[in-house]
């Protein structure tokens with residue numbers, strides 16, 4: 001029997017040598033080729049390669065792997081595999097020798113196909129190699145192709161289903177519904193608080209749908225004044241009004257021919273426009289403002305709102321027949337506080353995204369991560385992204401500590417909402433109370449500066465002012481201010 005040796009030690013010229021740590025690579029040869037050269041050759045491959053030692057330490061990975069997993073080219077060398085292997089499938093394999101049941105590849109959810117290849121010597125497991133093949137029909141590649149083909153079109157979806165981060169049951173269910181709805185052409189209604197990812201879902205549904213090669217055209221119904229909304233959606237005919245261009249202008253529905261129209265903040269659409277939209281949904285054709293000829297359009301509609309549309313129907317502010325038309329597939333996107341288990345992974349995602357954007361290497365201390373994970377995040381993912389970005393910019397240290405976090409995160413950071421004396425479990429009330437508390441806290445923290453407070457809770461100025469009105473927090477504000485900030 002051969003003497004026992006660490007799998008990290010160089011020895012003969014068989015395949016098992018691939019577990020040699022990178023530092024010793026230059027002194028080891030396979031035949032006449034220095035290992036260093038082989039590693040460089042690996043770097044030229046499109047396929048990601050990860051080599052793990054028997055002890056579960058990361059021995060080597062190539063450039064493609066680093067890119068696919070969004071890690072530095074050497075940052076994880078020698079580190080435990082658990083850092084990369086969240087599902088613990090490779091770790092379990094090394095421990096038990098039993099090939100893990102890798103989930104069947106779902107090219108819409110996972111952009112890669114992973115194969116675990118054991119590295120054995122005389123029957124003994126020395127480690128394993130993980131081969132990661134970018135899935136050829138993956139949305140990422142599809143989107144890359146689209147970006148190349150449609151480089152000039154601004155109407156391109158930017159996110160796919162795999163960009164929706166989170167493993168909590170609630171987000172998994174929402175993601176699954178998104179995929180199912182992508183297969184059909186039915187209207188989709190996305191419901192969720194501000195910043196929960198409704199727009200992200202709309203992009204992803206389009207991208208996973210047979211219309212992915214067509215345009216994705218978003219319209220924010222709350223950002224366009226009622227007078228302009230019709231022309232924005234349906235376009236206008238030549239000479240329709242003073243100042244109109246002489247050739248007229250196509251509206252968003254025409255631009256979306258063959259693709260998807262995304263109507264964000266549909267709850268803000270005026271009643272008379274709702275009637276027109278309903279007709280378009282029934283007839284699948286539009287007439288430009290000032291025009292006479294109907295134009296047939298092939299589109300799919302996705303709408304989103306953070307309003308309670310059934311209440312609005314009761315209050316006669318939303319048409320019930322339009323609601324039925326929109327609400328064919330309803331996807332409710334959970335708030336961050338309902339996805340407690342997801343917070344560490346969302347934080348990591350926010351940190352990776354923002355540190356890459358800003359080109360900084362600052363990290364978070366475990367205590368800071370714990371506090372951020374406990375915080376209720378009333379502004380949801382948008383607030384999380386904003387705060388992480390702000391901290392990366394303003395904290396001049398290599399590690400962000402607990403004391404660097406804003407006071408409201410350190411003090412009020414309980415994801416559980418405190419119940420009043422007579423507890424209510426009615427979700428809408430609990431949510432409304434949490435929102436109001438967070439807004440009041442943000443206002444106090446910002447010393448009354450509403451713009452800063454809006455940023456702190458992660459809302460746009462218009463949404464923030466709407467919330468102030470909703471919760472009766474407008475005392476002392478001038479009518480003029482309310483009006484000016486309503487859009």
Ligand SMILES: Nc1ncnc2c1ncn2[C@@H]1O[C@H](COP(=O)(O)OP(=O)(O)OP(=O)(O)O)[C@@H](O)[C@H]1O
Nearest residue numbers: 163164165166193194195196197198199200381382
């Ligand atoms: N699950 C998620 N994974 C990764 N990023 C997310 C997720 N959810 C939201 N985001 C990011 O958070 C930000 C806010 O999301 P988005 O704009 O889609 O929210 P929204 O619900 O449409 O907000 P609003 O109602 O205010 O328009 C975006 O940058 C989005 O990419």
